[in-house]
Amino acid sequence: MTLPGLDLPALQPWFTAAVPGSGELRAELVHGGRSNLTYRLTDGTDTWVLRRPPLGALNPSAHDMGREYRVVAALAGTDVPVAPAVARCDDPAVLGVPFTVVGWVDGRVVRTADELDTLSAAEVQRCAFGLVEVLGRLHAVDPAAIGLADYGRAQGYLGRQIRRWNDQWARIATRDLPDIDTLHARLARTCPPEAGASIVHGDFRIDNTILDPADPGIVRALVDWEMATLGDPLADLGLHLAYADPAFDPVLGGKAAATSPRMPGREALARHYATATGRDPDALVEGLAFYVGLGYFKAAVIAEGIHARHVRGESVGRGYELVGGAVAPLAAAGIAALDGSG
Template sequence: MRDRGADELFHPGRVGQFLAEHGIGSGEVDAERIGDGQSNVTFRVTGGGRDLVLRRGPRPPLPKSTHDMVREATLLRALAPSGVPVPEILAVCEDERVLGVPFYVMPYTEGVIITDVEPEPWRDPSSRRRVSERLVDTLVGLHGVPIGSGPLSELGRPEGYLERQVRRFGALWEVNTGREVPLVAEIGSWLAARLPESQGASVVHGDYRLGNLMFAPAGLGAPRVALVLDWEMATLGDPLADLGYLMATSAEQGMPSSVMQLSPVTAQSGYLRRHELAERYATRTGLDLSGIDWYQVLALWKAAVFCEAIYSRWLAGERPGDTTFAPRLESGVLELLDQAHALILGE
């Protein structure tokens, strides 16, 4: 195998047998770990005429109600007819004897994911602006998908979504940290005391950012979104939670950086600034964004909580291959909290 670090997360013999049983090629398979995800794990699987992507959770034990690949696959199948560009699910494995956790398989798609560099044809202000516009417009399209009474309606209960988010993440901090950071409770109390009234309900992606979009290859012309990726945190709730997260984690010149700015390229000229992202979204949805700072504080606070969980797992030796992201979190978590606090103070 090309990625020797995949040995504990991917078993070629068992995966090859599973694929063959589902009529997806035959013969031996090889795997290469891909993507920048800090939670679930993604492999490109080749061999026997196949070119696939396998997505699975991290090594067990896993926190309850997290890394649910079966639920994620169900969501993607439900969204497929909506026009939102989602991956095609070819097969789902619920048998934990194969890889220790459930996983699903989709076709490999060639495309562009923008993080710290763009394709050469898009390195100009007008192309960068179109990338930002497609980023916002795709989110608007997702939030416009009717929930109805079908499979999407079973993803969650949108009523009380914001209150549950504040309560859940406040509790998660206590079980995932080994240090005292009073600002966590202070921000949590501020959020709980100022819960906004949601203006509607939609599918909420939960990790909506530029790095989770795949664009069609640059040689095909103007930027076009081919796929929206990484749906593990999706549920039903307040659509402004996605917009607040997108804004709070977008790199912008003159603004503090953070470990959650995973596409730092957006600090360059041409990309929409945070307020411009909000303006385009508001124009297309008609939603009132006067309270969007609350949603940005929520996003940064939640990010601090789940980054602390990653940091604690790394300290415990549970992320042995992570030499870049987790080591930054000792200070990175505190920086996220400081940015949330600055928003509260109006700075």
């Protein structure tokens, strides 16, 4: 069986050698992601997840499978839940691109508002607070203690993020959008000193976690580490809070759990994160506008990249035709966030 982006006959010999004892593989595309492609592999006894970059031309520094695999392997044994690292392949002769394999984690992935609506109000709150507690645990990990001291340059992270996403926009934009230029200029002008240095996930939201089926307040695995690095932990929090905006729905594939009004508000989540990490809640809330605005900027550029791949016919999966319509509202919401009205 051959799926778009996954030549199973070509994969099988490599997999047999890399995962001793494994049998003949079957595969299916796992929908939900909008960037790296994710497949479920099984030999009828065990199950794994294979991740590879998207089809088509890739942006520089994006979709680094080796970095993604390295952070997942390093976090094993910490109190940050991750899937077990199994193997990685950098040989283009196998699938044409680097890819990684991790163990399958059983649990519940809550992507849509309908799926969130199966939870009670108390369960939704427990889930939302559990997510920011896991984020806080990630930010408390000492990178040097797990071999990640050289995983990135925390100093100057915010300035590099502003420049990086502006450069990305220049490479992938399919139209002019003045609000992107305005948002970039304002972020560059108001960039604060870093509020700390930690491992940052880079794309933290509810559907990038696997929850315990019996208790949605327990995260069994944090997934999709393709944008992880070292940097300011509040950038993770700001993006997570920005994801509550319904403008993200087209990017996330429809009415999303992350944007549901049943989730606690931004201030409640920020205060819970502050309490979990020992920060001053009032000071944290007061200083979040820049980080939320940066989250919108990053997400708008990522959405434009997804839209550009769709226009080129390089998307695999459903819903990509709607993503381009989210870019302008996201940029406008980023400006509103900086104004304190978003």
